[in-house]
Amino acid sequence: MTRDALDTTLEAVKQLDMLLEESVEEARRRESKTFEEMVGDRSARIVLFGAGGLGRRTLAGLRSVGVTPLAFSDNRRDLWGRMVDGIEVLSPEDAARQFGVSAAFVVTIWGAGSVHRFADSVNQLNLLGCDVVVPASWLSWRYAETLLPFYAMELPSKLLEHASEVRTVFGFLSDDRSRREYVTQVQWRLTGDPSCLSHPVADPQYLVAEVVSELTDDVVLDCGAYDGDTLRSWIESRGSSFIRYYALEPDPSNRRLLEKYIADLRPDLAERVKVFPYAVTNFTGTARFDVTGLPSSSFGDGQGIPVECVRLDDLEMELEGLEPTFVKADIEGAELELIQGGLDILGRSHPVIAIAAYHRQDHLWKVPLAIKSLWSEYRLLLRPHNEEGWDLVLYAVPPKRDPTGQLSAVGP
Known part of the structure; x- marks a missing residue:
C-alpha cells in the first residue's frame, strides 16, 4: 500500500470511529x-x-x-x-x-x-x-x-447496536474507494442526511471493469433478471463472453419482456440463455410474490401471486452440471436468504458475486459478513450505481479475477 493510500485509509478509519462513538442510548434520544x-x-x-x-x-x-x-x-x-x-x-x-x-x-x-x-x-x-x-x-x-x-432507511440506534460488526466489515474492504463509500453509507444511515453520499460510478451496474476481470467463457447466474437489463448490459459491454446465461425472474410481466428481448437476439446468443420462473431464497417451495412489473417486485406478506421458490443448491439440473463463475443477485431484500440457500454451490465454485447491499439498513454489513463466511479469500468492493443509496452493489471477487492483482483488505 502506498503512503497516500495508507493516509486515505487512516482518515477513513478516524471518520468511522467518530461516527460510531455515539452510544445506542444517545442515538435513541x-x-x-x-x-x-x-x-x-x-x-x-x-x-x-x-x-x-x-x-x-x-x-x-x-x-x-x-x-x-x-x-x-x-x-x-x-x-x-x-x-x-x-x-x-x-x-x-x-x-x-x-x-x-x-x-x-x-x-x-x-x-x-x-x-x-x-x-x-x-x-x-x-x-x-x-x-x-x-x-x-x-x-x-x-x-x-x-x-x-x-x-435502508432505519433508526440510527439499530446500526449502533452492531458497531462491532460495522467496524469488522470496514476491515474486509479491498480498496480505498470502497472504504470511503462504506463510511459515507454509514454516515447517511446515522445522520439521515443523504447529502454525504457519492454519485454513482459510470460503469454498467454489476459489470465494473476495474473490479472484475473478464472471461471468455463465463457461466452467469442472474438472480432477479428483471426484463433483461443486466443481460443487455453484459452483451453491450462484454459481447458474447458467456457459454451459459441462466436468468431467474419470478415476475411474469418482467419475464415476458425478458423473453421478448432474448427472442430478438442473434440465434447463437439466444440459445445460450435459459430463463426460469424462480424466486431465489433459502427454501424450495412456493411463496406469495407482489407483482408490480417493476424492478421492485418482491415477496409480499401473504399478498400477490404464488411463485416457485428455489435454493441455489437445488439448481443442479437447471445448471446442466455447470458451475457458475458469475452470480448477480438483486432480489429485493432476500439477498441473505440467497446466500443461505447456496452455501454448497457458492462455497464450492467461488464465483464472482455481484450482490445488492441496499435493500435493508443492515445489509451494508450483514451481506459482506455472509460473503466472507463463504470463503475468506474473497476481495470485497463497494460501488454505488444510483443516487442517494440506491443500487449499492457489493462485489465479491476471487483473487484470480482481480484485474489489478493488488486488492487487499486493511483492518481498522
Missing part, C-alpha cells in the same frame, strides 16, 4: 427529538414535497397516528391541483406562497432510478422562500412505528 428540534413549532404543519411512492407511504403512516399534512407539493405539472389520497397537490410555487414560512417542507422524493438529490430540493425550495426543508428520514425517526423500516 437523538432519534426522538431531531425532527422537532429542526422544524421548531412547525412539527404539526407539514408539506410533503414529493407525491410519489414515498410521499404516499409517508402520508398513510402519518394519518395512522393522527397527523394530517397540509398538502403535497410536486414538480410534476400533471399533478398540480389534483387530489392524491385525499390531499391536494400544489405546485412548488403555490406551496411556497401559502406555506413557505409557516410549515416544514419534508422532502419525500427518493426512489430507485431517480437522479434526484436531496440538495436539489433544498436549493429549489429555499430559492422559493421555504426556510425549513428537511429529509424524510428525520420525520420517519419521529414516527418510526409506522414509517420504518423502509429499504
